[in-house]
Amino acid sequence: MKILVTGSSGFVGKRVLDMAAAKGWDCLAQVRKAATKNAIIEEVTVPVINAATDWSHALTGVECIVHCAARVHQMQESEAEALVAYNEVNTLGTLQLARQAAALGVKRFVFLSSIKVNGEYTDVGSPFTAQVSQPPSDPYGTSKYDAEIGLTQIAQETGLDVVIIRPPLVYGPGVKANFQSMLCWVKKGIPLPLGAINNKRSLVFIDNLVDLILTAAVHNNAVNGTFLVSDGHDVSTTELLNAVAVAMDKSSRLLPIPMAWIQLAAKLVGKPQIAQRLCGSLQVDISETQKKLNWTPPVSFAVGIKTTVDSFVGNSCD
The missing domain is CATH 3.90.25.10 (UDP-galactose 4-epimerase, domain 1)
Structure with missing residues (x-):
């Protein structure tokens, strides 16, 4: 199977590539600028992710996208500025990729979301589930939540298999x-x-997260599902x-x-x-x-x- 991994230089994206390649999958790594070629993993340059990104050159033969790329760190900016910036990359950029993927015959889209979609804290013994009780209020969580809603709509309109994964803090x-x-x-x-x-x-230990991502990339029951993940401890x-x-x-x-x-x-x-x-x-x-x-x-x-x-x-x- 050929997969495209966005955010391939990031903490999670790099491990997705390593573990997918170890399975013998054909891996394509999205990078912002050309890097040293890996003997096993092919690279494709996509310098900017936003509502206008052209992904067509990166999707030939791709069966599954694992979308790890995201704007994560908020710098010195107002909440309004952060909301616009996160929305541009995490929401509009994600939906632009998904629409082009559906149009070019990609079968599955695995979206790395965040538990911040559910919220920041829980009461002890009252864990989050996939059901969101109220929309998030911070810019990052909002951008991921809006992307999830948009992906669900795209899946309904196009038949693209969408899988959403919400990890808590990832370590490794x-x-x-x-x-x-x-x-x-x-x-x-x-x-x-x-x-x-x-x-x-x-x-969640990074290998546990990636193991679930790769499982979700191929499992029939993952189609159009939202999954929470942790170490179970x-x-x-x-x-x-x-x-x-x-x-x-x-x-x-x-x-x-x-x-x-x-x-x-x-x-x-x-x-x-x-x-x-x-x-x-x-x-x-x-x-x-x-x-x-x-x-x-x-x-x-x-x-x-x-x-x-x-x-x-x-x-x-x-």
Whole structure:
């Protein structure tokens, strides 16, 4: 099978290409500018993704698109500016690709969405499902939500098989941003007031996410479905930090400060969002994904954390 992977230089896109190529699939990687040619993976240059992008040269013979490309990081801009920018790439750019794919005979479109479509937080024991109770309010989540709605309409109008996957936080070798910062905290042995956090978070190891993506690319039951994904093992912030410490063979230096104190302190300094990120819960229910696609996360949480830590330990935290 020939697949086109957009966002092929990104954290998820690169792994999709690696694991698809290992299956013997014919892989085409969308890049923004020509790079060193891979002996196994063909590249196609598409420098800009928006409502006017011409994808025709990239779709010849393609049977399935795995659309990982997205605008993710919000820079110094107003919410209104961010909404326009995210919409241009994540919504209009996605729908432009899907329409051209349908017109040129591509059979399936796997869209990497985000759990932010559901929301930012859950109550413990009340995980998100594929049903969205209310539209998201932040620009990134809104752009993904609007893309999902548009893709559903395109599927109905053209017969294109659309599959939507909403991951929570993705971790694995090479992970950046907040997860990388957490690894550095543990590596440096910094005492943290996070030893009594009783929240629950769903995470997904990158190989588990990609395994589901590739399953969804071929499974008959995936057609026009929306699937949540995780490791199937929810952890508290305290449990996550302890697991990282164990994988690093370091002593956990977590102080058992009551969660309510942390939330109060963050509120007093005008940064309640920090406490929410550290103490809030976000759980997803993957039972329907498992049942419908006969899928189980192939990598355990413990192995995922160990693999991530092993790839990180030689890195500098300066």
